[in-house]
Amino acid sequence: MNEHLLSMHDLTAADVTRILDTAESFREVGSRVIKKVPALRGRTVVNLFLENSTRTRISFELAAKRLSADVINFSSSGSSVAKGESLKDTALTLQAMGADAIVIRHSSSGSPLQLTRWVDAHVLNAGDGTHEHPTQALLDLYTMREKLGRLGGLRVAIVGDVLHSRVARSLSFGLVTMGAEVTLVGPPTLIPPDAPAWGVQVSYDIDGVVAKLDVCYMLRVQKERQRLEYFPSVREYARLFGLTSARAALLPDDALIMHPGPMNRGVEIDSDVADLPESVIEEQVTNGIAIRMALLYLLLGSGASGGGPSAPEGRAYDR
Amino acid sequence: MTADRVVFEGARVIDPAGGTDEVRDVVVAAGLIAGPEEAEGAERIDARGMVLAPGLVDLHTHLREPGFEHKETVVTGTRAAAVGGYTAVAAMANTDPVTDHAAIVHEVRDLAAAAGLCDVFPVGAITKGLRGEALAEMGEMVQAGVRVFSDDGNCLPDPRILRNALTYAKAFPVEVVLADHAEDASLVAGGHMHEGPRSAALGLAGRPAEAEEIVVARDLAVARATGGRLHLCHLSTARAVDLVRSAKAEGIRVTAEVTPHHLTFTDEDLRTYDTNLKTNPPLRTVDDRDALRGGLADGTIDVIATDHAPHAVEEKEAEFDVSAPGTIGLETAIAVIWTELVEPGLLSIGRAIEAMSTTPARILGASDHGGPLEPGRPANLFLFDPQATWRVEPPFASKARNSAFLGRVLRGSVQATMLRGTLTVAGGKATR
Numbered sequence: 001m002n003e004h005l006l007s008m009h010d011l012t013a014a015d016v017t018r019i020l021d022t023a024e025s026f027r028e029v030g031s032r033v034i035k036k037v038p039a040l041r042g043r044t045v046v047n048l049f050l051e052n053s054t055r056t057r058i059s060f061e062l063a064a065k066r067l068s069a070d071v072i073n074f075s076s077s078g079s080s081v082a083k084g085e086s087l088k089d090t091a092l093t094l095q096a097m098g099a100d101a102i103v104i105r106h107s108s109s110g111s112p113l114q115l116t117r118w119v120d121a122h123v124l125n126a127g128d129g130t131h132e133h134p135t136q137a138l139l140d141l142y143t144m145r146e147k148l149g150r151l152g153g154l155r156v157a158i159v160g161d162v163l164h165s166r167v168a169r170s171l172s173f174g175l176v177t178m179g180a181e182v183t184l185v186g187p188p189t190l191i192p193p194d195a196p197a198w199g200v201q202v203s204y205d206i207d208g209v210v211a212k213l214d215v216c217y218m219l220r221v222q223k224e225r226q227r228l229e230y231f232p233s234v235r236e237y238a239r240l241f242g243l244t245s246a247r248a249a250l251l252p253d254d255a256l257i258m259h260p261g262p263m264n265r266g267v268e269i270d271s272d273v274a275d276l277p278e279s280v281i282e283e284q285v286t287n288g289i290a291i292r293m294a295l296l297y298l299l300l301g302s303g304a305s306g307g308g309p310s311a312p313e314g315r316a317y318d319r
Numbered sequence: 320m321t322a323d324r325v326v327f328e329g330a331r332v333i334d335p336a337g338g339t340d341e342v343r344d345v346v347v348a349a350g351l352i353a354g355p356e357e358a359e360g361a362e363r364i365d366a367r368g369m370v371l372a373p374g375l376v377d378l379h380t381h382l383r384e385p386g387f388e389h390k391e392t393v394v395t396g397t398r399a400a401a402v403g404g405y406t407a408v409a410a411m412a413n414t415d416p417v418t419d420h421a422a423i424v425h426e427v428r429d430l431a432a433a434a435g436l437c438d439v440f441p442v443g444a445i446t447k448g449l450r451g452e453a454l455a456e457m458g459e460m461v462q463a464g465v466r467v468f469s470d471d472g473n474c475l476p477d478p479r480i481l482r483n484a485l486t487y488a489k490a491f492p493v494e495v496v497l498a499d500h501a502e503d504a505s506l507v508a509g510g511h512m513h514e515g516p517r518s519a520a521l522g523l524a525g526r527p528a529e530a531e532e533i534v535v536a537r538d539l540a541v542a543r544a545t546g547g548r549l550h551l552c553h554l555s556t557a558r559a560v561d562l563v564r565s566a567k568a569e570g571i572r573v574t575a576e577v578t579p580h581h582l583t584f585t586d587e588d589l590r591t592y593d594t595n596l597k598t599n600p601p602l603r604t605v606d607d608r609d610a611l612r613g614g615l616a617d618g619t620i621d622v623i624a625t626d627h628a629p630h631a632v633e634e635k636e637a638e639f640d641v642s643a644p645g646t647i648g649l650e651t652a653i654a655v656i657w658t659e660l661v662e663p664g665l666l667s668i669g670r671a672i673e674a675m676s677t678t679p680a681r682i683l684g685a686s687d688h689g690g691p692l693e694p695g696r697p698a699n700l701f702l703f704d705p706q707a708t709w710r711v712e713p714p715f716a717s718k719a720r721n722s723a724f725l726g727r728v729l730r731g732s733v734q735a736t737m738l739r740g741t742l743t744v745a746g747g748k749a750t751r
Contacts, residue, residue: 009520088636108638109522110592129640131522166522192519 004123005295006112008134008173016178020142022294023287029066030289039301040069046099048090049075049126051107055261055285056126056135060103063292067301072099087111091118101300104128122299130164136260137170139291141178143284144215147256152179157209159185159241160219160268161230163192167260168219172198185209186219186241189230206241210250217258218243218268238267248273256280324348325740326358327702330366334373335673337691345371347698350740354694364735366702372672373690374406374699374736375653376679378498378576379471379552379624381645382408382439384430385423386415391629391718393430396649397437398751399627399717401743403649404701404733405437407680407688408627411471412444419444419455421463428464436743436751438699440683443468445484445497451476454484461491466684469498471552472599474534476504478541485547496574496682498550499538501559502600506530511640513586513601521589523639526601528556535559539566542573550682551575553626555600557610564619574682576622577611579655580646580723584608594635594642595723598626615674616666622682623674625652629719646723650715655724657705657731687739698740707732716749 002010011019029037045064049057057073064071074094087106094102101122104112109129116123127133145151156175162168162184172195175182182200184191191202203209210216223234231237238244248257248270257269257279265271274281327345334340345366348357377400383391391399393410400408410427412418418427424441431439443460447453449470457468468484475481481499488495507526512518514525535551539562542549554560554575563575584602596602614620628645635642653675660666680689687697709732711724736744743750 086633086636087638088633106638108640110639113592114638129522130524169520169522193514194516194519197516198520 003299004112004116005134005299006116006123006125007132008137008170008177011174011177013177013179016138016141016174019138019291019294019298020145022298023142023290026293026297027287027290029293030286036066036068038068039297040064040067043069043100043300044098045069045071045101045103045296046094047071047073047103048094049073049105050087051076051105051127053105053127056105059285059288060126060292063289064296066289067293067296069296069300087114088118091115095119095121101296124295124299127166129166131166132170133166134170134174135288135292135295136167137174138295139284139288140171140217140258140260141174142287142291143258143280144256146287147280148214148254151175154180154214155183155212156180156215156217157183157185157206157213158217158219159206159243161190161222162186162195162219163190164222165219171217172200176200183209187231187237206247207250210247211252213251213255215256215258216243216251220260220262221264221268223264234267242267243269243273245270245272248276248278251278258284261285324357324361325364326361327364327366327371330369330371330702332371332692333668333672334690334692335669335677336373336689337693340669345692345700347737347740350698352692352694352696352698364702368704368706369734370668370703370705371700372703373676373692374688374701374738375404375675376683376685376688377405377408377625377627377649377652378467378622378679378682380408380410380627380649381413381629382410382427383629384414385426389631390634393427393439394434394436395716395718396627396629397431397434397439398749399647399649399715400437401736401738402716402733402749403651404653404703404736405649406699406701406736406738407438407440407683407685408649409440409442409467409683412442412469413449413472417444417448418442419447419449421456421459424460424463424465435738435741436749437738438685438688440467440685441465442471442498445470445475446480449473451480454480454487457484457488457495458491461493461495466493467496467498467550467682469500469552471498471500474500474502474504478537481538482541482545485541485545485549488547493684494548496548496550498552499534500552500599501531501534501538501554502526503530503533506533511597512589513603515586515604517586517589521592526599528558528603528607531556531600532558532562535562539563539571539573543569543571547572549573553578553581553600553624554611554614554620555581555603555607557607560610560614560619564614567619574621574678575619576624577615577620578624578626579648579652579659582608582611582615582623583655583659584723592639594637594639595646595721595725597639597642597644598646598723599644612660612665616670621674622679623652623656623671624679625649627717629717630721632720635721645721647715647717647719647721650717651711651722651724651729653703653733654709654729654731658729662730698737700737701733701744702735703731704734705731
């Protein structure tokens with residue numbers, strides 16, 4: 001494993017497979033009565049959440065606690081960051097307190113990479129601005145592999161506001177690494193013009209895409225984007241790009257419906273569709289804990305020293 | 320180091336204004352260039368193998384004083400200029416208070432005169448408070464010696480204010496130049512780097528190339544219509560170079576500048592989120608960079624200007640989207656141009672000195688600067704060792720250290736700078 005988890009670009013296909021396999025072995029822990037293993041006893045994991053995200057923080061917190069690590073939650077509302085302390089000074093403070101790993105969620109793209117320059121701790125990116133959200137991508141890959149048995153050759157559409165979505169970036173990069181065929185779908189104003197450079201297809205027509213999919217992955221619509229003139233109205237968005245019951249009916253029988261949450265029911269996804277058996281949105285949440293346990297274990301625990309596939313330092317952002 | 324008489328022996332003298340490139344001695348006496356008869360008894364400086372040229376003139380410097388002394392002061396900024404071989408700099412108007420009236424012009428110039436490191440020519444704001452609304456008191460500033468006006472950093476928001484400024488400036492008895500930062504505000508709002516595949520992958524909102532092209536085309540149209548004298552700051556795109564080239568062919572009165580960093584880096588260099596490479600306009604593609612190099616070599620781009628933009632450490636050591644844009648540049652400019660353009664054969668040293676001294680001196684109305692290095696002229700010059708190799712790293716003479724070139728190894732270093740016969744830099748170090 002690498003020293004940090006910053007971007008899906010840092011991971012080879014072998015790295016991804018190792019992470020998913022490790023998560024597989026940890027998922028069983030969550031179904032025990034005593035949901036705890038001693039793998040990270042005595043290690044300190046700091047959740048540095050400088051942007052609100054209750055679900056991701058809870059998922060990381062549970063993952064660390066199930067590995068018996070000591071967990072500190074540091075969020076902007078009650079922290080010195082709100083009083084104007086710089087990210088660097090916050091990082092140096094955590095460093096001085098002996099953090100072994102820092103899980104960072106931040107509204108600024110690139111801040112996890114910057115953090116690695118200031119601390120010795122392992123850094124895990126829990127979502128940075130409109131850049132990446134690699135743990136979300138890994139739990140999504142885990143869910144797809146578990147449900148469909150493979151990743152290579154899967155036909156996946158990622159639908160919605162790709163331009164501002166860190167989930168879409170990380171998932172696209174990860175799926176391409178694993179040999180899946182990715183199509184980005186959305187209004188042209190919300191697809192980066194240069195997205196084909198990621199090795200993906202682009203379509204502005206969801207109806208032309210759904211019938212050939214293995215996975216239909218819906219992104220959350222940020223309603224405030226409407227004010228910035230990316231699309232005329234939430235109503236028109238739902239009509240042109242939402243996963244309606246009629247569109248869901250066109251999906252092949254064993255296709256999955258996924259969403260990173262939280263959902264806007266009735267906007268990007270109809271309420272009935274979200275509750276279909278093909279929808280695996282809750283399983284994504286469950287798998288998220290296992291993936292984050294696997295990552296903490298591989299970066300911090302005895303998994304860190306055990307040979308295995310590793311990407312050389314400095315490969316980050318080479319693509 | 321105020322020897323009354325100095326002779327630089329055996330230097331390669333590059334003097335575009337005098338039309339010379341030859342190895343000879345240069346004698347300085349009583350603050351002026353002198354004839355060989357004055358060499359008798361002078362302090363002798365061995366300049367063999369070195370380039371001697373008129374002192375560099377920067378058309379685009381942010382000295383930050385008054386108002387932002389935590390970033391830079393007139394003293395530290397002019398010391399950085401001297402160390403970089405400059406004898407004159409144009410100080411941008413985005414100070415606090417803004418240089419939109421004559422009192423600030425006098426204050427900045429007086430601070431520089433007291434420091435005695437480098438002449439400073441304050442740039443006046445085009446609009447009051449740089450707000451893009453009402454014209455600043457340009458006439459009063461012209462009487463105070465201002466020749467260049469700019470709201471730099473703020474692109475003039477609409478063509479009407481540019482039209483009125485270019486038209487109003489016709490009343491002045493001297494030629495006045497209006498310089499615009501060409502980036503359409505609506506297209507670059509919220510953007511942090513060149514829009515392209517790299518910005519899409521890094522998740523950073525873009526500042527698209529057409530933001531510059533649109534304003535360059537707009538400004539050229541207004542310059543054509545008014546007959547006014549326009550200068551375009553720090554061009555960054557290939558199409559803007561093309562627009563300026565055809566405008567010049569048409570006879571529009573326009574000049575343009577480019578920075579050493581836009582001649583060196585591209586958006587690919589931002590993949591590490593290095594905030595020292597965050598600039599406005601942003602670093603663009605390889606094709607854009609090469610078009611800037613071509614435009615500079617063929618004279619479409621008249622001037623190399625640094626856009627020296629000092630910031631405090633905490634303003635740069637921050638998240639990319641909140642960090643301040645800009646890089647310092649005075650201390651590295653000539654070495655960067657030598658290393659990136661002259662040594663590889665992309666630009667002659669004569670053309671480089673013309674673009675960094677002769678032409679900006681003419682635009683600024685800085686008649687004591689830019690050569691020619693002829694007897695009787697003020698001894699404003701610098702000595703450059705093209706063999707020296709050095710690594711860009713703190714400490715700098717500037718108060719700031721936000722250099723885009725940090726860690727790079729450059730060829731060529733300034734050994735001496737002379738302002739009216741006084742060595743402001745000797746042995747590569749500032750003397751005061």
